[in-house]
Amino acid sequence: MARAARLLRRSSLFRSLPPAAIARLAAGSIALNRARGEQLFGCGERCAGLYTVTSGRIALNVGAAAGPSKVIDLIGPGGHAGLAAVVLGANHTTAAEALTDSALVLTPQETLFECGAAVTELWPLLAAALSRQVCGLISDVAAFSLNSGRERVARYLLEIATPRGSRQHPVTLPAKKGIIASRLNLTPEYFSRMLHELIADGTIAVNGRQITVLDPVRLRDCQH
Amino acid sequence: MARAARLLRRSSLFRSLPPAAIARLAAGSIALNRARGEQLFGCGERCAGLYTVTSGRIALNVGAAAGPSKVIDLIGPGGHAGLAAVVLGANHTTAAEALTDSALVLTPQETLFECGAAVTELWPLLAAALSRQVCGLISDVAAFSLNSGRERVARYLLEIATPRGSRQHPVTLPAKKGIIASRLNLTPEYFSRMLHELIADGTIAVNGRQITVLDPVRLRDCQH
């Protein structure tokens, strides 16, 4: 599957593998599409493999399908979902939903493990990806318990603003405000209020999902 | 180092490795001791290697040394600390402190990677350990944002009560109540109140750090 190979080459996980290894992974993988709102997998479901996102946006949720749920991560092109579950051969502990029409590559455990046995670099790469995930989650836990809502908002805005055209160029929130709010452990109402506090300050300007950081220094300050 | 080998054989991480591989790891590792209150490593410090706990108890903290901090995990014999950091060759994102006099084995990155190159089973084992860590952190994030303080306390008590003599046999909290409170994202005061609510119910009995689950069914109920 030349198509899947081309897609996997863009993956943050596999990018650094030799082309032959990527081809091998791609050969055992399946390209798939999900429309906005469709579920990739549910919490507790059997894990079909590793999902690599090639376009679109995926939300990872925790919490019962019925009842309240929380977004733990938003995954864009190049990202992946379900790594911990494939490695363990366990059921998913999160649910994944397409927030926009999305294209993905599904790599079954079997393919991944076969390739891992043949290609020396693969396992260290998987371990590194998992380690990054661990660090990310630790930093979330730290932020949720040590920082205020306002601080979390400030930090998040800086995070998404910095990589892109850092100065004055508006950045676009990767999802609806309610989703971002949940990602930051806030209610939509409170998130809205925090944003409007920052607008009142003159720290940022907001136009729909477009956010312009007017005063990065002040934003950095209130990030604590 | 026959001593280190004997210690590593008990490790949850390496247990399943063939004895030769363990010997190899042990040969490049160092046994060390830390007195109660001593710090193993600080947040942001350079990672010396993987710490395997052989006796005692270690707390993993996040947050500035000065200022408030939060316990993200408690590690007992057989457990390990610093895995994500060694794998990435990055600095620690948490601090580790000995809560009691502890014995550890320190395995430098070099040793781990050398052994990983020679022993096929090692990398998958490390990846599995990291995956378990990811799942644990996700479940913590979920609990912190979806469950009430009381629910978290109930869940924790069941968790530590179940493996041990599950019925009526008292279990001992692995650390001071203030530490457990922080681990559950509660203030010591509020943790104390929750415990006393459960005592008033007749659900549990408390004697210092000894806790007896009198009514597991009811406890399971209020765990949500």
Next chain:
DNA sequence: GGTCGGATTTGATCTAGATCAATTGAAGAT
């Protein structure tokens, strides 16, 4: 363009859990 349903904002109110302040208790040190 107009219409409809979900997203966002705004306002009013409430509460889980934090904070502050003593008091009591218990494990080590002398």
Next chain:
DNA sequence: ATCTTCAATTGATCTAGATCAAATCCGACC
């Protein structure tokens, strides 16, 4: 045994952020 010190409890009070309830606003579709 007594003292000292830190941990745990108890009580009173406060607040960040949640919840409930309306307005608006906006984008997709006809």
